[in-house]
Amino acid sequence: MATDPKIKGPASYFPSIEKKYGHPIAYWLELVDTKTQLKHMEIVAWLKSEHAMGHGHANAIVAYVLATKAKS
Numbered sequence: 001m002a003t004d005p006k007i008k009g010p011a012s013y014f015p016s017i018e019k020k021y022g023h024p025i026a027y028w029l030e031l032v033d034t035k036t037q038l039k040h041m042e043i044v045a046w047l048k049s050e051h052a053m054g055h056g057h058a059n060a061i062v063a064y065v066l067a068t069k070a071k072s
Contacts, residue, residue: 010067013060021053025061032065040066 007014014025021028035043040062047058 010060010064013057017053017057017061020057021051028061029065032061033069036065036069 006012017028018025032043032047035046038046043062044055044058047053047061048055051058053061
């Protein structure tokens with residue numbers, strides 16, 4: 001009997017981010033990808049001030065994008 005593995009880390013926030021802010025996660029990932037010249041917490045602060053995003057959600061998106069960039 002196969003079960004889907006539980007999503008861990010920043011991606012575990014993605015369903016609630018989509019529900020709360022009304023955009024697919026791809027929208028947020030692309031938006032943050034345009035800001036990667038900034039430091040992690042600068043991007044978090046930008047999401048909070050410009051998009052009224054909560055700290056945990058903003059931090060999860062930024063962490064995911066920056067980790068993905070570091071792997072490539």
